[in-house]
Amino acid sequence: MFTRRQALLGAAAAGVLGATLPRMASAAQVAEADIAGLPREKVALVAPPFVHAHEQVASGGPKVVEFTMHVLEKPVVIDGDGTVMQGMTFNGSIPGPMMVVHQDDYLELTLVNPATNSMPHNIDFHASTGGLGGGALTLINPGEQVKLRFRATRAGVFVYHCAPGGPMIPWHVVSGMSGTVMVLPRDGLKDENGRPLRYDRIYYIGENDFYVPRDKDGNFKKYETPGDSYADTVEVMRGLIPTHVVFNGAKDALTGDNAMKAKVGETVLIVHSQANRDTRPHIIGGHGDYVWEQGKFANPPAKDLETWFVRGGSAGAALYTFRQPGIYAYVNHNLIEAVELGATAHFVVEGGWNDNLMKQVVAPGPIATY
Numbered sequence: 001m002f003t004r005r006q007a008l009l010g011a012a013a014a015g016v017l018g019a020t021l022p023r024m025a026s027a028a029q030v031a032e033a034d035i036a037g038l039p040r041e042k043v044a045l046v047a048p049p050f051v052h053a054h055e056q057v058a059s060g061g062p063k064v065v066e067f068t069m070h071v072l073e074k075p076v077v078i079d080g081d082g083t084v085m086q087g088m089t090f091n092g093s094i095p096g097p098m099m100v101v102h103q104d105d106y107l108e109l110t111l112v113n114p115a116t117n118s119m120p121h122n123i124d125f126h127a128s129t130g131g132l133g134g135g136a137l138t139l140i141n142p143g144e145q146v147k148l149r150f151r152a153t154r155a156g157v158f159v160y161h162c163a164p165g166g167p168m169i170p171w172h173v174v175s176g177m178s179g180t181v182m183v184l185p186r187d188g189l190k191d192e193n194g195r196p197l198r199y200d201r202i203y204y205i206g207e208n209d210f211y212v213p214r215d216k217d218g219n220f221k222k223y224e225t226p227g228d229s230y231a232d233t234v235e236v237m238r239g240l241i242p243t244h245v246v247f248n249g250a251k252d253a254l255t256g257d258n259a260m261k262a263k264v265g266e267t268v269l270i271v272h273s274q275a276n277r278d279t280r281p282h283i284i285g286g287h288g289d290y291v292w293e294q295g296k297f298a299n300p301p302a303k304d305l306e307t308w309f310v311r312g313g314s315a316g317a318a319l320y321t322f323r324q325p326g327i328y329a330y331v332n333h334n335l336i337e338a339v340e341l342g343a344t345a346h347f348v349v350e351g352g353w354n355d356n357l358m359k360q361v362v363a364p365g366p367i368a369t370y
Helices: 003-037 131-137 169-172 226-237 337-341
Strands: 038-042 066-079 084-090 098-102 108-111 143-149 158-162 176-182 201-210 244-247 260-263 267-274 282-283 288-292 302-305 314-321 326-332 344-351
Touching: 066 098, 084 226, 098 108, 098 131, 131 143, 131 314, 169 201, 169 226, 169 344, 176 201, 244 337, 282 314, 326 337
Parallel strands: 038 066, 066 108, 098 176, 201 267, 260 344
Antiparallel strands: 066 084, 108 143, 158 176, 158 314, 201 244, 267 314, 282 326, 288 302, 288 314, 326 344
């Protein structure tokens, strides 16, 4: 029975809502007017491990930072044996490009799904607030584009990924569709005592787990389109055992000629993301001088870590000042995944050797007899 009390409550609620909606609409209009008056900056994205030019300390007030990103479905070679995965990518790279803004800036993304693609795509920003991280507002079919804006209210490094719904979500993610947003504090990075921290270089490493089906003879299978690979790939995914665990889209993608460069005395900010599985970054021969293991710059950094932990679905950041020259292996310290499945990168560091830090006192030779 619908009672008089319910009717009165309904009327009262309607009155409150009726009074509130104009205020909400007015506030929204004011906000839009304020945002329209902000300066705008168009930023061209670059492929990882590199990051577009940016200020470490904001030189002015909040602004609207504009990015454009295209979804590209394409075959990707993921190891030296020529294994081909039907990849789905943001801007053609795995991981997708890093976007850098400052806290209280507005990030405005135009996401384009070309007509040559075969599937709907969207983007879920872990840095944002509302609407499934933007996923509910950005779902587009091939031949469509959409524009999303959100305010970067929290400082840190955050994952973004495709999340088109249901079983499509993990499949799109492990097919390459993830990336990172870095929201810097307006006054830059700080140590645990509030002292400024700066970096000379920044590198962005995205770790991916891939699940490539095999044929009856144990060879990796090839497919004409992403859709053709779906059923077999999902079967492998459900076993939770990846065939490849790699940095930046392929085994050895960050070694040899593609190794990351630095010099003795330079401070490097390393941003490491993993949209799906936990990982444990480690610099062989170095340390994390300052580490935001959970990736959030409002928290004081940990210091002097040998290995740190990046949770699946998040990104972490570490500062290290290189003190010796040479080749440094940067690995997921699940060493099986590093050595056997591909999660290894290299830093090549130039400069003079410091015997005080390390010295070979006696070279290898025959065992001495006494």
